[in-house]
Amino acid sequence: MTMTELFLLFVSSIFVHNILLSRFLGCCPFMGVSSKLKTAQGMGAAVVFVIMLASLMTWLTYNYLLVPLHLEYLYTLSFILVIAALVQFVELALKKLNPALYKSLGIFLPLITTNCAVLGVAVLNMNEGYGLVPALVNALGSSLGFLLAISLMAGIRERIEDNEGVPDSLKGLPMALITAGLMSIAFMGFTGIIK
Amino acid sequence: MSQSNFRIITNGILAENPTFVQCIGLCPTLAVTTSVANGLGMGVAATFVLVASNIVISLLRKMVPDEVRIPIFIVVIAGFVTVIEFLMKGFAPELNKSLGIFIPLIVVNCIILARAEAFASKNGVFASALDGIGMGLGFTIALAFLGAVREIFGAGTFLGNPVVSFEPAMLIVLAPGGFIVLGCFMGAFRALQAKAAKMKGLGAVPAEARPMGCGSCVMAKFCKKDASECEEAKS
Numbered sequence: 118m119t120m121t122e123l124f125l126l127f128v129s130s131i132f133v134h135n136i137l138l139s140r141f142l143g144c145c146p147f148m149g150v151s152s153k154l155k156t157a158q159g160m161g162a163a164v165v166f167v168i169m170l171a172s173l174m175t176w177l178t179y180n181y182l183l184v185p186l187h188l189e190y191l192y193t194l195s196f197i198l199v200i201a202a203l204v205q206f207v208e209l210a211l212k213k214l215n216p217a218l219y220k221s222l223g224i225f226l227p228l229i230t231t232n233c234a235v236l237g238v239a240v241l242n243m244n245e246g247y248g249l250v251p252a253l254v255n256a257l258g259s260s261l262g263f264l265l266a267i268s269l270m271a272g273i274r275e276r277i278e279d280n281e282g283v284p285d286s287l288k289g290l291p292m293a294l295i296t297a298g299l300m301s302i303a304f305m306g307f308t309g310i311i312k
Numbered sequence: 313m314s315q316s317n318f319r320i321i322t323n324g325i326l327a328e329n330p331t332f333v334q335c336i337g338l339c340p341t342l343a344v345t346t347s348v349a350n351g352l353g354m355g356v357a358a359t360f361v362l363v364a365s366n367i368v369i370s371l372l373r374k375m376v377p378d379e380v381r382i383p384i385f386i387v388v389i390a391g392f393v394t395v396i397e398f399l400m401k402g403f404a405p406e407l408n409k410s411l412g413i414f415i416p417l418i419v420v421n422c423i424i425l426a427r428a429e430a431f432a433s434k435n436g437v438f439a440s441a442l443d444g445i446g447m448g449l450g451f452t453i454a455l456a457f458l459g460a461v462r463e464i465f466g467a468g469t470f471l472g473n474p475v476v477s478f479e480p481a482m483l484i485v486l487a488p489g490g491f492i493v494l495g496c497f498m499g500a501f502r503a504l505q506a507k508a509a510k511m512k513g514l515g516a517v518p519a520e521a522r523p524m525g526c527g528s529c530v531m532a533k534f535c536k537k538d539a540s541e542c543e544e545a546k547s
Contacts, residue, residue, distance in 0.1 A: 139487050141343035145422060148338060193397070193416045194390040201383055233339050233420045240416050286503035287495075290335060294495030301488035 123254050125311055130258030132307040136234055137266040138300055143234030147267055148293055150225070152278065157271030161264030163225040167207065168238050168263075171200050172256035175239035176249055196239050204230045234263060269300060317442055324446025331454035332501050336422040340414050341455060342490040348471050351459025353407040355452025357400065357415060361392045362424050362451075363444035366432040368392075370440035373433045385428045386419065393418045423451060462493055 118126070136142050143164070150160045175196045183189050208226045211219040229235060238259050242252040273296055277283060283292055328334055331341055337358075344354045368388050376384050397415050400408040408415065418424065427447055432440040463469055466484030468476045483489050 141339050141487070141490065142417075144338040144342060145336070148335075190394060190398070193393050193419055194387065197386055197390050197419050198383075201386060231420045231422060231425060233417045236420050237413060237417055240413050244413065284499070284503075286506060287499040291495045291499035291502065294491045294498065298488040298491030298495065301491055302483070305486070305488065 118248070118251050123251060126251060127254050127258040129311045130255050131262040131265065132304065133311055134259075135262045135266055135304050136238070136259045137263055138297065138304045140237070142237035143232050143263060146225075146228060146232055147270065147297070148290060150228075151267050151270045151293065152274050154268065154271040154275055157267045158264070159221050160225045160228075161267045163222040163229060164232065164234060164263050165257075165260040166222070167200075167204060167226070167229045168235055168256050168260040169253070170207065171203055171235050172238055172242060172252055173249075174199050174203055176242060176247075176252045179243055192240070192243060196236055200235055200239070201230050234259070266300070266304075270297065273300075317439070320439060320442045321446035321449070324443065324448070324450040325453065326450070328447075329450040329454060330423045330447055331451060331458075332498065334423075334426075335498070336426060337451065338494075339417065340421060341458065342494060344411055344414055345455055345458040345462055345490060345493075346485045347463040347467070347469075348456055348459040349407070350410055351455035351457075352452065353400075353404065354411055354414065355448070355455045357396050357411070358418055358421060358423065358451055359445070359448025360396050361389060361418050362427060362448045363441055364392045364395075365389045365424060366427060366440040366444035367437055369428045369432040370435060370437045376433075381433065382425075382429075385425060385433075389424055389428070390419045423447060458493060458497070461497075462489060 130136070134140055137144065137147050146160055146164070151157045178195055178199050179189075179192060183192060183195060188195075204226055208219075211222065211226075238256050241259075242255055245251075245255075247255060270293070274293060277292065277296070278288075287295070324330070330336055340354055340358070344350045365385070365388050369385055372384070372388070393416060396418070397408075400411075400415060427443060431443045435443070460470065462484050463471075464475060464480075466480055466482060466486075466489055468474055468478075468480035481489075484493060
């Protein structure tokens, strides 16, 4: 892939095919941990970190282990194991090497194992047949898109959370879903940028 | 069928409906409910994995050491997801194409891991199978219902046949429609819940009984590590 194509892939994975608002991957944390901006950013940062590592590891697993052994059909099983092991390992390493970072990101790490964004990006990279560099660019763009969307969402929710105007039955999750819908409409505006 | 077995099934459909009450497994719910057929297909695939993994996990429950149970559950679930993927590729290639990436992602669907953890690892094989059927049906019904609403109002068809005379709102089948339709139904569900509680003279529905995001998620107890941070995660 040329530099231009890589750049377009990067931009499109952040905005046009935003992982949360257009691909619907990782909705659980998007709804669950988006009521405070600070926590949302922590979660977003942890997701960027894990998606990057997981994409690298799953790409290597697929291309250097599963393909030579003709075991491509075992990708679901091996990807989830690689991700689960990776998350455990990152948690241990962070705890030992950087307690301050562990304190701010650590609580989100176990949640990330079952975050479909991580497995989703790995499977997308495989389905698209990306090489290592495009796969990593796609992973970076997708995870930055996650960080962007969850931060925007938390910023909006902080403002509407205690608003008297919101009907009682819509407070919390339903209102968050409707807000996400409106954000998704806004993000559809990016569709025209890239063919 | 005894009373309690029957209750295990209805529990999944009504009292603990995974979509409308527990609000888990949101990603496939939002992504594949663009038509009735897709919603049903996803529901059936998830039900298969749910029932099969509940049975196996229930059989294994006395052998699995507590510390490594989650990885073992995930391996069992991933095995059945691979099976359903092959079955769909072979027998329903069209459906497999339209559900795409969400078939392998059944592995990380919180409903399945949550039932393994909360039910199958503590109950007998028969009860676990029934629980899988109940939860699976509850999930399938919710997906088919959302799919029907979105297909009728967004595309003007039902199972592919044209049914409405008005101009359908395309937005409803696109990504934003998924969020908005689900949000509205969840709000309506809560309003009904509050009304029912009022009629019974119970007053306001306590916050804990309301639909929650990650409150019912299997991973919720991991994020309790830091209680203050988790307060926000629950609201």
